[in-house]
Amino acid sequence: MTTAPADPPPTDHRARQGRRRAWLEEASAPGRHWIRAATGLLLLDAAAGAGFAAALGGAVQTATDALQIPGQPLAQGRLAGWIVLGLVCAVSRGIAGREGELCGNRASIEVRVRLRARLSRALLARTDRRPDDAATLGTTITALAGGVDSLDGYVSRLLPARKAAVPAQMLVLLATALGSWVSALLLLGTLLPFALIMALAGGAAADEARQQFDALARLSGLFADRIRKLPLILAARAERRQAALLGRASADLHRRTMRVLRLAFLSSAGLEFFAALSVALVAMYCGFSLLGLLPFRSPEPLTLGRAVFVLALAPEFFAPMRRLAAAYHDERAAEAAADRMAPLAEPSPVLAAATHAPLAAPPHLRFEAVSVLYPGCDRPALDGLEMDVRPGEMVALLGASGTGKSSAIKLLLGLAPLAGGEVWIDDAPLSGLGDIAACASWMGQDSFLIPASVSENIALSRRDASLDEIRAAANAAGLEWDGAGAVLLDRQLDERGGGLSGGERRRIALARALLKPSALLLLDEPTAHLDPDTEAALIGTIRAAARGRTTIVATHSAALAASADRIVRLHAA
Ligand SMILES: Nc1ncnc2c1ncn2[C@@H]1O[C@H](COP(=O)(O)OP(=O)(O)OP(=O)(O)O)[C@@H](O)[C@H]1O
Structure with a gap:
């Protein structure tokens, strides 16, 4: 206090x-x-x-x-x-x-x-x-x-x-x-x-x-x-x-x-x-x-x-x-x-950092001895990460809490500072680009919602999206079910997502990420706090969404990690 x-x-x-x-x-x-x-x-x-x-x-x-x-x-x-x-x-x-x-x-x-x-x-x-x-x-x-x-x-x-x-x-x-x-x-x-x-x-x-x-x-x-x-x-x-x-x-x-x-x-x-x-x-x-x-x-x-x-x-x-x-x-x-x-x-x-031109194809990401050190911290959040994510591959980052999974994703979005090493996006260094947020679809740990309708909340990632495109993204994220989707899309939310379950909030965040037509998908604990059945359904959705995109998923879920093409384990810095 x-x-x-x-x-x-x-x-x-x-x-x-x-x-x-x-x-x-x-x-x-x-x-x-x-x-x-x-x-x-x-x-x-x-x-x-x-x-x-x-x-x-x-x-x-x-x-x-x-x-x-x-x-x-x-x-x-x-x-x-x-x-x-x-x-x-x-x-x-x-x-x-x-x-x-x-x-x-x-x-x-x-x-x-x-x-x-x-x-x-x-x-x-x-x-x-x-x-x-x-x-x-x-x-x-x-x-x-x-x-x-x-x-x-x-x-x-x-x-x-x-x-x-x-x-x-x-x-x-x-x-x-x-x-x-x-x-x-x-x-x-x-x-x-x-x-x-x-x-x-x-x-x-x-x-x-x-x-x-x-x-x-x-x-x-x-x-x-x-x-x-x-x-x-x-x-x-x-x-x-x-x-x-x-x-x-x-x-x-x-x-x-x-x-x-x-x-x-x-x-x-x-x-x-x-x-x-x-x-x-x-x-x-x-x-x-x-x-x-x-x-x-x-x-x-x-x-x-x-x-x-x-x-x-x-x-x-x-x-x-x-x-x-x-x-x-x-x-x-x-x-x-x-x-x-x-x-x-x-x-x-x-x-203020520079942004990358849109990625035409799923990118190849190479993390070379990457370190992240937040301002005012004396210990790096991520230290010497080596990781190669091939174009179109889905990689799951697994590791105990605090090992820097989110930091690795935030680094690409320009939300965490690169303190050492380099990330290569195809052949371009991240340190020269600043960030690649503009060409990535991102779902963070918290499902951010604004007081507006479900469809407006989904369209936050792409303001010019048509209603059909929003509906398709909502469908892909499993939001619309039993043909009652139109009603759900019109539903008005407050900033806490009043009346929605945790799973529904996560699906809105996932639909938002899917709506953005980008070749890079970054998901931070997309299945956290979900029951096994809901998680299984969402894993299927994520797997389908990852097709044709380079995907990094930070997770604690063994089931989600198992669905990835490859698992990279992080250890405490
Ligand atoms: N903005 C920040 N400023 C300072 N330190 C931070 C910041 N964000 C994260 N950290 C620290 O960096 C370390 C790694 O955090 P990070 O969120 O990347 O870990 P994580 O593996 O994703 O954890 P979790 O599984 O609990 O989400 C932690 O010690 C955390 O306290």
Whole structure:
């Protein structure tokens, strides 16, 4: 069972963080055009904000000119121009905001659709090649359902906000400098300590948030594990101990969550403080300058219009930071999801291997001093196997459990690594081909079933098979009997093959292998757990199916081995 592991060292965190970021960047690539558009619209919003402030300042200046200079009429044309500019900018901001959101959503949809397709392909590839890999199937489905959607806020809000943050802030600063360079300096002056504090708090917050997500994942893992093992826990009367373990993991999560919240409140308080301070300083400077109350000579000529302009613009200066802060949790959620999805989206090295061109005739297989060593194992599963299987011959691999019978078959399918020696397929080396799964018919130890009809389950090995061909394969595997086959082929199954006997499940797997028109037949314990009568019937089917094909059968059954042309005995490596 899972126990609560210690926190990984910080260097591990940083390396993981780098990998996550790179993965997220690559996963977001399909939406980059929409992200760029959303970023552009955020910049347009900032520019329109500056335009609106300019219109406000211009209108105020035009009105005060008329009031302050005796005899000067109101410049109606100029005032109307400022009003029109103000209206255009206000409408532009509305449109930019709405369209920016739409572009962000389109980017998010594009990214999620592509990622879902990529994970689905990984899922299907694993289903084709690793039918026994239930854990991978489960985690992939969870990632498909929930993990992909966790990228929504990251792509639609955070990425455009992050890309637009510095240019938008610089744009506002530049516009402010055009109105009052002293006000621009004041804004810059508040930004520098703010950026320093945020960089320090941000690093600490990211570490805390990461640890919080780790603690959450640990608690979820412990909980799921304990639920699965509940009967065992009850039988061992270990309820109290397990409850205490869960309690500790839950308290750990609570502690870390409180730390994250404390830091989040602190940084948002810091943001608000500096945003308010920047506006207050600009307001004080403009007010005192206009009233002539500055304790020093005004460094620039400041009019009421310019003062209104910079005052209206000042709150815009910290707006990009606010947007980023609001999307902070989107990034944490995306990083946590990336951890779950990244391994699933990778094509496995086995799947990436080259495949052999279809075999036209039953192949000649020669195993020369073949060894198989699984990753992470120090003992070979198969050591120095010598075997010659002539074209069209049926060879039975016999040997005690763990002697490497399945590994010899998996090696040909690219599901086990060749560590030494060579397998020659006719005159081609397996090490050069990668695997010959595409031209082999395979029946594994577990009868892999999907929730669909019996005929759909059989057709998994050949998607373009006609119903007649499926029926013929089912007949050959002995599935259709008493002429009631049509009913059986239509029968709907769940992934556990509910309602089918073990023998029927094996026959479905055999029919699937037979449906594929290949010259190489690989069967791994096809008659396991069957009664003698059913086994005898299936042996006849296998013998008939092996005709005209090179066949390797891994088995513990003396009867099945006796039906083969030759028996090769394996011994412990
Ligand atoms: N994916 C794997 N990773 C690591 N070790 C493995 C893997 N698959 C098999 N092994 C190990 O390799 C050895 C040979 O396993 P294999 O399944 O090939 O034997 P087998 O003769 O087919 O056994 P059985 O008759 O019980 O099916 C065993 O010790 C097994 O634990």
